[in-house]
Amino acid sequence: MDFFPVFLRLNNRKVLVVGGGDVACRKVDLLLRADADITLISPQLHPYLATLANNNQLTWIEKEYQSSDVEGFHQVWATTDIKSLNHQIFSDAEALGIWTNVVDDPQHCHFITPSMIDRNPIQVAISSGGASPVLVRYIREKLETQLPQNLSLLATYSGEQRQRIKQYFSTVDERRKFWERFFRLPDVENATSTDQLEAEFSAQLTQPEESTIGSLYVIETGADPELLSLKALRLMQQAEHVLYPKGCNDIFVDLCRRDAEREAYLESGVNQQITELLSQNLRVCLLVPKNTVPCDLEKLCVENNSPLIPCLG
Structure with missing residues (x-):
């Protein structure tokens, strides 16, 4: 990646x-929203x-502007319409190890x-x-529309x-599953007030805890990740363990939940891997190239009451 994504506290x-x-x-507007202490020259x-x-x-x-003006600052923005001056500002700040942005000039931006x-x-x-x-x-x-x-x-x-929720659920996994269930509630998705959220939150805390059993999600992949169904994407985000074909750690793996454990598999040993993971009551996502799902894997899906999600392409 050309730039490392990061959020800064200013x-x-x-x-x-x-x-x-x-x-x-435009830049000052953003900096004010971040509550920065702004000096403008x-x-x-x-x-x-x-x-x-x-x-x-x-x-x-x-x-x-003079070269000494950058001293004592944590961050510098060069926004003039004089290219040579902007480059001088960048050089002056870089010499002091100060992060600098030259507007509309990515090659002169930290x-x-x-x-x-x-x-x-x-x-x-x-x-x-x-x-x-x-x-x-x-x-x-x-994205704004979504x-x-x-x-x-x-x-x-x-x-x-x-x-508050730590009083009810002692492990990170239990709390994560609670929040996944909570955020998918229709009344939560459409809530417009804290009172509505509190009512649903309190009701969910008093609900009997769902029994935790292992689940297997078999997702067929193809050449185009945009052809994945919404159901496939939802299950890929819920899985706690991702199995992918050895040598094929690609975009489909990246679409799975970021904190899920990821492990390559060989077809000869994948059934044993799945069985061990399900015995630990984990939600397992198995990525399989399109039209390559073996018969014994289909049988394993039936035995574990697990969905086989086909690729739409």
Whole structure:
């Protein structure tokens, strides 16, 4: 990957923005939302930025940039319309080990800002590393239509219950299964208030705990991951252990749950692997190339009452 994805805490961190035009306006807006301590250097200032300075939301130093200006800052943004000046700012900051962003110039950036979907505290970031901003915007628009507006409510409420739920479930696995069940409840998906969530949460805590038994999900894969069914994707996200053909750790494995254990298999020994994992009451996802499911595996699915999810392509 060209850039490592990371979220930074900028609360009260000293950030320097060099430039006072339209580009600086956009970046300052983001930095203010992150509660950064902003200093802006520019001979002139956009009226919007001037308003922020007058309201003490940033510190404006009315002057031309000098190399010593980057000293003492945690992060630097070069937003001027003079390419050579932006490159000088980058060099000055890099010499001091300061992370710097030269706007619209990925080759002179220690970090870049992705396109963001903000459902605070849930944030989704999308980036092409500067290769295709229009494509990133298109992806963002598609995701906006898929992500519910009440994500902020759900995230805030569930975060507040982290200590409370430990009184009922002692292990991480038990708590994870509870939350998986909780978030899929129709009344939770459509909730608009904390009271609605609390009613469902309390009701689920008093429900008898589901018996934990091993489950086997056999997912046929093909050449195109977009042809996976919604059911297949859901089961791949629920599985605690993923088995994939040896030498084929590809995009289908990446679509499985990130914290699931992953293990390669050979066809000659996969039945034994599955049996051992099911005896541990684990949810197992077996990835099988399309049209290669052996008869004995189909029999194993029947014996374990496990779904065989075909590839749609």
